[in-house]
Structure formats: structure tokens, C-alpha cells
Amino acid sequence: MGKKTVMILATGGTIAGSGKAGRGVGYKVATLTAESLIESVPQIQDLANIKAEQLFNLGSDNITQDELLQLANRVNELEKDDSIDGIVITHGTDTMEENSYFLNLVCDVRKPVVFTGSMRPATAISADGPLNLYQSILVATHDDAVDKPVMCVMSDTILDSRTFFKTSTFSVETMKSAGLGHLGIIRDQEVIFTSKGDKSIHTSKSEFRIDGVKKLPKVSVVYFHIDADVKNLEFALENSDGVVVAGAGEGSFSRFWREVIDNTKKPVVISSRTASGTISEESLLSKNSIATQFLNPQKAAVLLRVALINNLKRSNEDIDRIFRTY
Ligand code: ASP
Numbered sequence: 001m002g003k004k005t006v007m008i009l010a011t012g013g014t015i016a017g018s019g020k021a022g023r024g025v026g027y028k029v030a031t032l033t034a035e036s037l038i039e040s041v042p043q044i045q046d047l048a049n050i051k052a053e054q055l056f057n058l059g060s061d062n063i064t065q066d067e068l069l070q071l072a073n074r075v076n077e078l079e080k081d082d083s084i085d086g087i088v089i090t091h092g093t094d095t096m097e098e099n100s101y102f103l104n105l106v107c108d109v110r111k112p113v114v115f116t117g118s119m120r121p122a123t124a125i126s127a128d129g130p131l132n133l134y135q136s137i138l139v140a141t142h143d144d145a146v147d148k149p150v151m152c153v154m155s156d157t158i159l160d161s162r163t164f165f166k167t168s169t170f171s172v173e174t175m176k177s178a179g180l181g182h183l184g185i186i187r188d189q190e191v192i193f194t195s196k197g198d199k200s201i202h203t204s205k206s207e208f209r210i211d212g213v214k215k216l217p218k219v220s221v222v223y224f225h226i227d228a229d230v231k232n233l234e235f236a237l238e239n240s241d242g243v244v245v246a247g248a249g250e251g252s253f254s255r256f257w258r259e260v261i262d263n264t265k266k267p268v269v270i271s272s273r274t275a276s277g278t279i280s281e282e283s284l285l286s287k288n289s290i291a292t293q294f295l296n297p298q299k300a301a302v303l304l305r306v307a308l309i310n311n312l313k314r315s316n317e318d319i320d321r322i323f324r325t326y
Contacts (some may be wrong), residue, residue: 004085004141005049007078008133011071012036012058014091015129024170027085027121029059029092037090039130040122041130044137047189051084058090060117063099065216070236072103072210079109086112086140090133092118093117093166093174096152098302102160104202105306105326107209112145115152115161119172128155128172135186142191149202151183158184162326166295167275173272178276180294185230199324208306217241219301223273224253233260242267242304245289246297251279261286267319269304271297271322281320 012030018035019027021228022121034052055074056067071089078084088108091099100115107113112259116136119130139145150161155173163177184193201207220236223246236243243266247253251270253261261268270279271292279291292300300323307314307322 002049005051005083006047006088006137006140007084007085008034008038008050008052009057009071009074009087009089010037010052010054011063011067011089011091013029013060013061013090013094013096013117014121015092015116015118015132016057016089018123019121021123022125024120024124027123029121030057032122033057034090037129037133041133044134047134047137048086048141050137058092060095060099060197063092063168068099068102069210069213069216070234071099072106074261075107075109075113075316079107079111085113086145087114088133088136088140089113089115091115091117093119093154095298096175097161097165097296098298100150100152101302102306104161105206105303106208107150107203108204108206108209109150112140112148113150114140114144114145115150116154118154119170119174138186138189138191139184142193144191144193147204148183149197149200153186156186157182158186158191158193162198162200162202162299163169163294164242165275165299206326207307211308213309217305217312219305219308220242221246221297221301224248224257224298226298228254228257230254230256230260233257237264237266237268240266241308242269244269244271244292244297244300245303246271246273247279249271250283250286251291252276258285262288264288267308267314267316269300269319269323271295271300273297288316290316293323295323
């Protein structure tokens with residue numbers, strides 16, 4: 001059988017960053033093009049026929065709903081393109097956990113979709129981008145990667161977009177799925193899927209689609225801390241279609257916050273500011289809220305936003321079903 005064909009969608013981030021030779025800080029993100037990324041790892045040409053598109057070139061914190069929809073729509077188009085077998089998206093690591101999960105929810109795709117990035121710019125000593133790109137191509141061409149959730153491949157590890165998040169500001173092993181495991185590992189040219197993933201519904205089986213969607217609902221995350229001003233919560237509720245509370249411990253907050261949540265008509269999803277664990281229905285302080293299960297606040301915001309597409313009046317019962325399913 002001939003080589004498979006992989007489309008690299010370049011979007012920016014540190015993997016396309018450069019700075020002073022040998023330095024891992026103080027660099028500029030999103031300076032290199034898709035072409036120079038590919039040229040820096042000639043070995044990927046042995047793995048697949050490589051095509052590339054520069055969709056945009058941004059630090060991932062600057063990505064708005066416009067670029068996000070552009071990216072998701074392009075992935076949907078590539079699913080229908082018979083000349084493409086797999087998709088690799090180079091992306092900044094800061095918000096990769098959110099944008100990959102968004103694609104996991106809204107893209108009608110069975111082909112492998114792999115996000116990758118790097119923690120060090122191309123000009124640092126031991127830049128991690130080249131190996132991450134190489135390993136992403138390996139995964140995107142692997143037969144077992146079909147029908148998987150949207151994935152992240154970094155530092156020898158294959159992660160599920162539903163569970164992974166950035167855990168360190170500088171470590172190359174920053175992407176982890178605290179306590180929830182990974183999908184597989186990569187060593188040299190070998191890809192080993194160690195898990196089939198959890199039972200959550202994703203991509204081609206998801207009920208969420210973005211055909212014709214030009215604007216996404218507005219969702220805000222409000223962080224509770226000791227003596228946190230209830231006005232921040234009120235402001236978020238007034239100015240958003242839905243709110244995610246990053247509560248303390250198992251989603252807790254003060255009696256002042258509880259009063260506001262008890263009385264709002266907007267959907268409020270309760271998550272935890274701790275890095276792991278679950279929120280159970282029994283521990284919800286307000287019955288007028290929804291438990292995020294184990295999604296962290298920023299991932300819960302993605303799911304709530306998607307749940308409200310074309311349906312701003314979705315009931316709390318239905319949003320609760322969605323949080324148990326996705
Ligand atoms: N600030 C960068 C970004 O997310 C960080 C990175 O790519 O690692 O675009």
C-alpha cells in the first residue's frame with residue numbers, strides 16, 4: 001500500500017515561534033509558516049505525503065470564535081476530501097485543550113484529527129516541536145486512529161481532547177489527563193494505542209453541528225475564591241448566555257453566590273478549581289445548577305457554549321444530560 005496523505009493545518013503558537021538562539025523564554029509566538037515547520041522535519045516526508053495550509057498564524061490566546069469556526073469548518077471539508085487520510089493541526093498549547101475539545105464536539109469526522117504544539121520555540125535548545133510534529137504524523141496515519149476522539153499528541157503521548165489539559169507553564173510534558181489516563185504512546189516509529197477511550201460520544205456521533213453557524217453563544221467562567229465579590233458573578237450572568245462557576249473543592253461557593261445562582265434563569269454549570277476529580281449531583285449547593293461531572297472549568301465552558309448553539313433556552317435537564325454524555 002502507498003503512503004497515506006496528511007494535511008497539516010497550521011494555526012500558530014510556540015511551535016511556530018522563534019527567539020534568541022538557545023532561549024526557551026522571551027520568544028515571539030507564531031512567526032514561522034507551515035512551510036518552514038515542514039522543512040524543519042524532513043523525516044516526515046518518509047511517513048506520509050504531506051500537504052499544508054496556513055489557516056492563520058496566532059498565539060492561541062488570540063483565537064476568537066471566527067478562527068475557531070474556520071478551523072472546524074475546514075476539518076469538516078477535509079473529511080469529505082478523499083485525497084486526505086489524516087489531519088494534523090499545529091496550535092498553541094495555552095488553549096489547545098479547549099479548541100481540540102470544541103472540534104471533538106462539532107466536527108463530523110472519522111479521519112484521525114491530531115492537535116500538536118510545543119512548549120519551546122524552534123530556536124530553543126532541544127526544541128520539542130519537531131518530534132511532536134513527527135509523532136503527530138505517525139498517529140494521523142495509523143489505522144487504529146480512525147474513529148477516535150480528536151487527539152493531542154505531545155511528548156510521546158496520545159491524549160483524548162475530552163480529558164487532557166495544560167498542567168505546567170514550561171514543562172514539555174505539560175499535557176496530562178489527571179487520573180483519567182491517555183489513549184496511547186509513541187516510541188520511535190511505533191504507535192501503541194493502550195486504551196479505546198472512554199464511552200463518551202464524539203465527532204461523527206455527536207449531536208452538535210456548526211453548519212451555517214456564524215456566531216457562537218457567549219459563555220463566561222467565574223472563579224470563586226475566599227470572599228469573592230458576588231458582583232463578578234452577577235456581571236457574568238447579565239452579560240453571557242450561560243456561566244460556568246469554578247468552585248472551590250467539589251464546586252463550592254459562599255451563601256452570597258448561592259443566592260444569585262438559586263434565582264437566575266441562565267444556565268449555571270458548576271465545576272471545580274481543583275485540577276482533578278468529579279462533581280456529583282448530590283454535592284450541588286444550588287438545585288438550579290448543573291454538575292460538570294469531571295470537565296475542568298474551561299472545558300465545561302466549551303461544552304456549555306456548544307450546547308447553547310441555536311438553543312439559548314435549552315433546559316437545565318437537557319444540559320445535564322449533555323454533561324453526562326459528552
Ligand atoms: N502562548 C502560546 C500559545 O498558546 C503558548 C504555546 O504555544 O505553547 O500560542
